[in-house]
Amino acid sequence: MERSVIRVVLLHIILTSYGVRSVRGSYKHRNIQEEEQPNQEQPYRTGFHFQPPKNWINDPNGPMYYNGVYHLFYQYNPYAAIWGNISWAHSVSYNLIDWIHLEPAMIPSEPYDIGGCWSGSVTILPPEENPVILYTGDTFSGQQVQNLATPKNLSDPFLVEWVKSPHNPLMVPYDDIDPNFFRDPTTAWRKSDNKTWCVIVGNQDSDGFGAAILYTSDDFVSWRRSDKPLHFSGKTKMWECPDFYPVINGGKNGVDTSVINGVGVMHVLKASFNDHDYYVIGNYDENRDGFSVLDDVDFMDDEVQLRYDYGVFYASKTFYDEAKKRRVLWGWVMEADSQSDDVGKGWSGLQSMPRSILLDTNGKQLIQWPIEEVEELRGKKVALENKELTSGTLFEISGLTASQADVEVSFRLPNLEGVDSIDEKSFDPQLLCRQMDASVKGVFGPFGLLVLASEDLTEKTAVFFRILKRNEKYVVLMCSDQSRSSIKTHVKDAIFGSFLDVDLNQEISLRTLIDHSIVESFGGKGKSCITARVYPKLAVFENSHVYAFNNGTTSVTIPRLSGWSMKKAQIAELDKRRKPTFT
Numbered sequence: 001m002e003r004s005v006i007r008v009v010l011l012h013i014i015l016t017s018y019g020v021r022s023v024r025g026s027y028k029h030r031n032i033q034e035e036e037q038p039n040q041e042q043p044y045r046t047g048f049h050f051q052p053p054k055n056w057i058n059d060p061n062g063p064m065y066y067n068g069v070y071h072l073f074y075q076y077n078p079y080a081a082i083w084g085n086i087s088w089a090h091s092v093s094y095n096l097i098d099w100i101h102l103e104p105a106m107i108p109s110e111p112y113d114i115g116g117c118w119s120g121s122v123t124i125l126p127p128e129e130n131p132v133i134l135y136t137g138d139t140f141s142g143q144q145v146q147n148l149a150t151p152k153n154l155s156d157p158f159l160v161e162w163v164k165s166p167h168n169p170l171m172v173p174y175d176d177i178d179p180n181f182f183r184d185p186t187t188a189w190r191k192s193d194n195k196t197w198c199v200i201v202g203n204q205d206s207d208g209f210g211a212a213i214l215y216t217s218d219d220f221v222s223w224r225r226s227d228k229p230l231h232f233s234g235k236t237k238m239w240e241c242p243d244f245y246p247v248i249n250g251g252k253n254g255v256d257t258s259v260i261n262g263v264g265v266m267h268v269l270k271a272s273f274n275d276h277d278y279y280v281i282g283n284y285d286e287n288r289d290g291f292s293v294l295d296d297v298d299f300m301d302d303e304v305q306l307r308y309d310y311g312v313f314y315a316s317k318t319f320y321d322e323a324k325k326r327r328v329l330w331g332w333v334m335e336a337d338s339q340s341d342d343v344g345k346g347w348s349g350l351q352s353m354p355r356s357i358l359l360d361t362n363g364k365q366l367i368q369w370p371i372e373e374v375e376e377l378r379g380k381k382v383a384l385e386n387k388e389l390t391s392g393t394l395f396e397i398s399g400l401t402a403s404q405a406d407v408e409v410s411f412r413l414p415n416l417e418g419v420d421s422i423d424e425k426s427f428d429p430q431l432l433c434r435q436m437d438a439s440v441k442g443v444f445g446p447f448g449l450l451v452l453a454s455e456d457l458t459e460k461t462a463v464f465f466r467i468l469k470r471n472e473k474y475v476v477l478m479c480s481d482q483s484r485s486s487i488k489t490h491v492k493d494a495i496f497g498s499f500l501d502v503d504l505n506q507e508i509s510l511r512t513l514i515d516h517s518i519v520e521s522f523g524g525k526g527k528s529c530i531t532a533r534v535y536p537k538l539a540v541f542e543n544s545h546v547y548a549f550n551n552g553t554t555s556v557t558i559p560r561l562s563g564w565s566m567k568k569a570q571i572a573e574l575d576k577r578r579k580p581t582f583t
């Protein structure tokens, strides 16, 4: 029997002996919630968000679904909780929730990547459907180049070992390409001729503008640079980790990256800059190798700046999940404490909850929602209906493990009379949330949730809405206020905000995933997302509470609230002796 097969059989036996039922396609976790004591030394490690046992992580790389297994690679320092020695760590899953951590797929080893194996993507190549990695190498001389790697053994179900191509590097910076600004190749797409592969690479051009350089190839080894970028923006600098993929206007499913034409097909271009992931929606023309934005709304145009997330979320990547016909988004959620705190706790960085992503019915923005599999972790439920929140109300949603929970709530407003007005030039939601934090009383709002809160409310993170009027039009502001989240640690960027494009005749919904040091919030059924990192000192484990509140002068009603205590995800590791061990 091959070593890899023995390994899988062994893993299956051990998982089963621990009470884990491993079912192809639905990997059931052992219910360890009750039997586990909280690790008091590590109050900020998560229960159901992805993180490796220790050390530094950043960007998600090359997520894919291949032969019944989900793979996530990610930027990783095998030796420390700070950035460096960047390798491609590798974990596999049957459900995107429970993970088996493997050995790194690639470490810096060759002149073309000795400075680090930086971000990249996977493409699954027909006709045999073989996965290949395109990634950036930081070379011996500090230049950025693009490289190829392939699985060593396609019959290994986990594809543990990867081989770097003898043809590397495949794309090198020349002429006007600055070798410091040439990185992060996307998943490739194939033109309708069924022959030409296309990929974009992030760049800052010689004018100092962010751009996506387009390359084409017939064999995935020799790449030609197109004479113009796929797109660029005179209002941004370097584009890191670009992503480019189709969405269907009115569609309920995602589509493969190589779907180019067809009814309702539009394209999303995402670029990471200024610490955020911005996207634009438009049309891709494969004949002229061009992309044009819809309604002239381009990156950093004044009033509309579409972001995947208005909090901590960067260098994200999507992949098409053939098994569930959906497009799934992962993003790096970095720490908001100090580097010495990270070194002290021995780790830094999380991945967001994977989110399924669709085009909104208005065709103008994306909708994101936690993948449905996370609901398998929902345990004890609390619920209430038709609760009126009069001015100044604060009530506890008791009966939950409040440091590890999933809460869905909706709010209904009475007639909107006397709404607070804001200046007609107020288009910066983050600034508005800072000027009017959770303590500032308005007419309609703030109302929402206080999470990771101590009983005496010295510590609390407020996720809330406020209704305002600008130019005689109502606007909904969604804020996440971390400014009082900890008596100990100063968190960076303590207040985030977004406008929420919802119909005020309908309910305003909020879903918040609370997981010890991460608060991931979805407003208006996924129209705006805000992720925050917090480090409470008092509101940890069983001393954590969740409250609903209304600090506005007008009553609002909660038609429905459901909250669930969340179980832990099941995590296994294959150690150096290739034995799986549970953490």
Ligand code: DQQ
Binding pocket: 058, 059, 075, 086, 118, 119, 136, 183, 184, 240, 241, 315
């Ligand atoms: N992280 C990688 C780069 C990428 C950056 C290096 C974005 O490839 O541009 O770790 O966070």
